[in-house]
Amino acid sequence: MSLLETYKQVRSHTEYLCEPLEIEDFVVQPVLDVSPLKWHLGHTTWFFETFVLKPNDHNYKEFHPKYPYLFNSYYVSAGDRWERASRGQLTRPTVKEIFDYRKYVDQAMHQFLSDGNISEELKNVIILGFNHEQQHQELFLYDIKRILGDNPLYPSYREDLKETKAINEKFEWLKMDEGIYDIGFDGAGFHFDNERGKHKVFLHEFQIASALVTNGEFIEFIKDGAYRDPMLWLSEGWDWVQKNEVNAPRYWHQEDGGEWWNYTLGGYRKVSDDDPLCHISYYEADAFARWKNGRLPTEQEWEVACNMYSPNVLLKTNFVDNRQFKPIQTSDYDFFGNVWEWTASAYTAYPYYRPPKGALGEYNGKFMVNQMVLRGGSFGTSRNHIRSTYRNFFHPHLRWMFSGIRLAKHI
Structure with a gap:
């Protein structure tokens, strides 16, 4: 599979995980270890913007000058960061604006990956970005379960889950x-x-x-x-x-x-x-x-x-x-x-x-x-x-x- 097709596949899975959610679900940060879901969307997008597009695509224009400050996680050498424990304080950018950010970077990445001429070193960085987003997809599930699981209403994340019996083979x-x-x-x-x-x-x-x-x-x-x-x-x-x-x-x-x-x-x-x-x-x-x-x-x-x-x-x-x-x-x-x-x-x-x-x-x-x-x-x-x-x-x-x-x- 090409880099472009893999990019599309990984990014679309993140959007699949978002499908059942209400807008309010994206903004909550109940404890330090849980990040607001919208922050995951911004951070994984920041990764491709910061490590792929900005240093390698001379035609790329940064989406917003403050987003690197908001969506950097722990990369000290990549610049200053908003306090992790305070991610849930930010009502802005809105969820819609972060999805716009993803769309903007996706379009730039599609064009960049279509043009070819990517060095082996940069290819490795892009593949790291795929795996980085997959890690955040799993963290996304941890966090939405933490957000919904402590709600006394116990709301379901997905209604379409099927019941499957376990296969209990003989223990040895x-x-x-x-x-x-x-x-x-x-x-x-x-x-x-x-x-x-x-x-x-x-x-x-x-x-x-x-x-x-x-x-x-x-x-x-x-x-x-x-x-x-x-x-x-x-x-x-x-x-x-x-x-x-x-x-x-x-x-x-x-x-x-x-x-x-x-x-x-x-x-x-x-x-x-x-x-x-x-x-x-x-x-x-x-x-x-x-x-x-x-x-x-x-x-x-x-x-x-x-x-x-x-x-x-x-x-x-x-x-x-x-x-x-x-x-x-x-x-x-x-x-x-x-x-x-x-x-x-x-x-x-x-x-x-x-x-x-x-x-x-x-x-x-x-x-x-x-x-x-x-x-x-x-x-x-x-x-x-x-x-x-x-x-x-x-x-x-x-x-x-x-x-x-x-x-x-x-x-």
């Missing part, structure tokens, strides 16, 4: 032999800089679960009083539970009679025991693993096991392309899709890691502190965006993203 422990393995990206194709550099790791013999932890399993964890047992929790995790009065995954509510319900993108529904668990913090994942007499896999173990047991199964798994908008067990061990899987690994640099020069060097490397790695993608991830080497990362207390658990254990 998948064995991995002790040895030296290669991990990290090597070869052709897009990858983020934090994946780069195939290198060897030594792994002791271990086992990894063939399936994701389900809601039903986590309900047993709750029933057993695990949220009240400090022996199961890391010290910071226990402090977090106590301070925030956490007693269940994000969006779960226990109704009269003791049944658990949860907010989904399809509205307020009874928790399905068979569906993969979603919306938990690293602290909860670690405590559950300890309660189960297991542990979380390291990111190295996860990648090696994924390559061993789930090669070339991306078409069978649950991504945003399936338009389920919820986690549901599929087959082939669910290493890809459904929910991002917490690992026991801190987000740090691979051997010989070097960030790219310039503002784009701020993309990943500057965040390599106080965060944990997640692997595998989710039901909000685009199928062509994920790889076994993909390293996602979040702070351990966060859980508004689509996060879940796969267990491992020593032999």
Whole structure:
């Protein structure tokens, strides 16, 4: 597929995600981690304007002189930025004006990509822009669920979602032999800089679960009083539970009679025991693993096991392309899709890691502190965006993203 066709495809998916929304949905910022939806639309457009059009298209005229200030996120070397926590204060530009901005930049990009004569270096920047927008498409879903999910009306994001039964294959422990393995990206194709550099790791013999932890399993964890047992929790995790009065995954509510319900993108529904668990913090994942007499896999173990047991199964798994908008067990061990899987690994640099020069060097490397790695993608991830080497990362207390658990254990 050409760069132009890929550009159109990626940008149209963002607009598809916007279709069910009302104008009021685009402007809310309930907490620091959630950006107004209109900001995502502006920021992903700013990326192409700033890193592709302005430095390379001499005929391009900037849409608005203040938009770089409003829509820059964390690229310090690209200029000053509006305060992240204050994005929700801005009623202007309006949602309509931001869509006009997208249309303006889209037209310029269509012309620029049609003209050809694009260097390999610039091509890589454009492809990074595609992947950057795909990341924001998933963040867009996190944020709209956070915005709607705390509304007492529990409004549905999409009314056309179908109910699909989970495929619950027989659980087993998948064995991995002790040895030296290669991990990290090597070869052709897009990858983020934090994946780069195939290198060897030594792994002791271990086992990894063939399936994701389900809601039903986590309900047993709750029933057993695990949220009240400090022996199961890391010290910071226990402090977090106590301070925030956490007693269940994000969006779960226990109704009269003791049944658990949860907010989904399809509205307020009874928790399905068979569906993969979603919306938990690293602290909860670690405590559950300890309660189960297991542990979380390291990111190295996860990648090696994924390559061993789930090669070339991306078409069978649950991504945003399936338009389920919820986690549901599929087959082939669910290493890809459904929910991002917490690992026991801190987000740090691979051997010989070097960030790219310039503002784009701020993309990943500057965040390599106080965060944990997640692997595998989710039901909000685009199928062509994920790889076994993909390293996602979040702070351990966060859980508004689509996060879940796969267990491992020593032999």
